Amino acid sequence: MGVPERMRAVRILEHGGPEVMDVAEVPVPSPRAGEVLVHISVVALNNTDLWTREGAYGRPGDPQARSGWRGPVDFPRIQGADVVGRVVAVGADVEENIVGRRVVVDPAIYDDDGPDANPVGLMGSERDGGYAEYVTAPAVRVHDMTESPLTDDQLAALPTAYGTALGMIERGRLRKGETALVSGASGGVGLAAVQIARARGARVLAISSGSKIDAVRDAGAHEVVDRARDLAGQICVAAPEGIDVVLDVVAGDLVSDGLPLLREGGRWVIAGALGGFRVTFDVRRLYLHNAQVIGSAMHTPTHFRLLMDLARRAEIQPVIAATFPLDQAIRAQEELARRRHVGKIVMHP
Template sequence: MSETMHAVRITGHGGPEVLEPAEVAVPAPGTGEVLVRVGAVALNNTDLWTREGAYGRSGRPSGWRGPIRFPRIQGADVAGRVVATGPGADGRLVGRRVVVDPAVYDSEGPQANPVGLMGSERDGGYAEYVTAPAGQVHDVTESPLTEDQLASLPTAYGTALGMIERGRLREGETALVTGASGGVGLALVQLTRARGARVLAVSSGSKVDAVREAGAHEVVDRGQDVAGRLRAAAPEGIDVALDVVAGDLLDEGLPMLREAGRWVVAGALGGHSVTFDVRRLYLHNAQLIGSSMHTREHFGLLMALARRGEFQPVVAAAFPLAEAARAQEELARREHVGKLVLHP
């Protein structure tokens, strides 16, 4: 193995132009860590917002959870093979096909909260190799999914399953999925359908067929009377809303929740600031739940589903690592359905 590797990193916040190819040292796995040869790394909105510093407040750009130490190799979603282990790590992982849980947790234990992210708070997978804690490397050697599909899982599907678990979605319930053609949205459609719930999805007209093919029972075009069409599709109400858009739909949608319904928010594509009638919340024992990524337990459940191939992640396109900037520009246009991946 060479002592250096190709990588793409950011040296500051800005547009796609700050993504710079570089030749850097192959990282050495520390105590309890493994070294993974990256087979595929998927793109996420977190890549764009971290690069732009958009998580910070006005005039104070920030990474996912705080200031970034530059230069930083981006890329949270890695699938590959373990090629080396550090002191204290299980040597039996060498040669195994794996998916990396990209979260940096605040404590040990299955319910720990994510407080950092690979590609923001630590170097990620826009490179030929990446290190990761051995306990966060999941063996998926037996999975029927391709490497590109496996790389699509950590952030999008991890976030989706975190929303579903925190919203306590049960078989037979009716779920609303917003932003259904995006990475998290399409994951929500597939995982909600796999759980045996009825799926009502909101998407744009050109992507309705793809969302329906992913498993949605009903798809409402976001360019039309969304609230009215949702009420018509679910006259008895919605049990759980899985929302990555927020904006005006939160105010319009809360009255659609059944008694003790749950509205789970994990994104703000429709706007950061919202207003709603708080009476719709407390008079009906509804719950408004924030959901950020996943716990270790959620990620373990996701990997079990992946090993069995219980869903098929949609990969829209793949790019060579050197074209990371072009891939991020494509992601920002939101004209695709499914995930975009890079091949180092």
């Protein structure tokens, strides 16, 4: 079957609420030299979709400025970072044997070509993404997952959430036998961190609440503490010798209250600010105990390859909370914003 000239896509026209989203017929992009064209089967949603639409990331020196993931957004923008599909065409300088293969796209835009490059942009924010029927991607960022036993929905859950979680775990140097504390454990990144930390052989203590606690425990947490109660007290009881690594997407008061709970040489890794982006803490608890606070934005190319290897062996099992058709992207984002779900929300173009 040939590639059509036009496709359906969901775009944001400016920063704002769900009303800035529209469904449009747009040209199918053509792969440039070094790129492939992917016919999308599944795209997963992330908090980055909400915050990019809202312009909630701020800028250096102006935390209230409306901004995409790393800067101004070129509107209209097709959102969506997490793409699974089949390669249907290639640009110049790309081997054609990738055509027809089921692939996962690494959505990061890196600052150089090295294996430990830093992400400085994101598909769906700094370039068009997967809320569409087709998307182009650099061939070097496309990973052949044809042989993975995971479903397309499960594979689509991986790039941003599991990539971010694995980046946190790698930067935090979590080792087998250590104790990890995971905040926001019922969300996409949190649940991914629970599963990957458990697979690594760590003892996993997770923070959740209400009806989500059982689901987080089922995902692999050894113990779950209720964030609605005395959090520090519960953590002290569950981990009396302290926490080795905190995998945190909440920040805010959790950092202030929780830093003393680290063991000597403990690492606090932050990849989100659901609880607030301004943090105060007693700096003596940092330097007197050789603790580290580490920022972690997504993953490196090396981390992403490790993640794809885990997926090929099915050592992680992403949880799918809900599915929507592409033309219900507004409903899907509204469901994501309610935060009542456990796992990932995906759309089928």
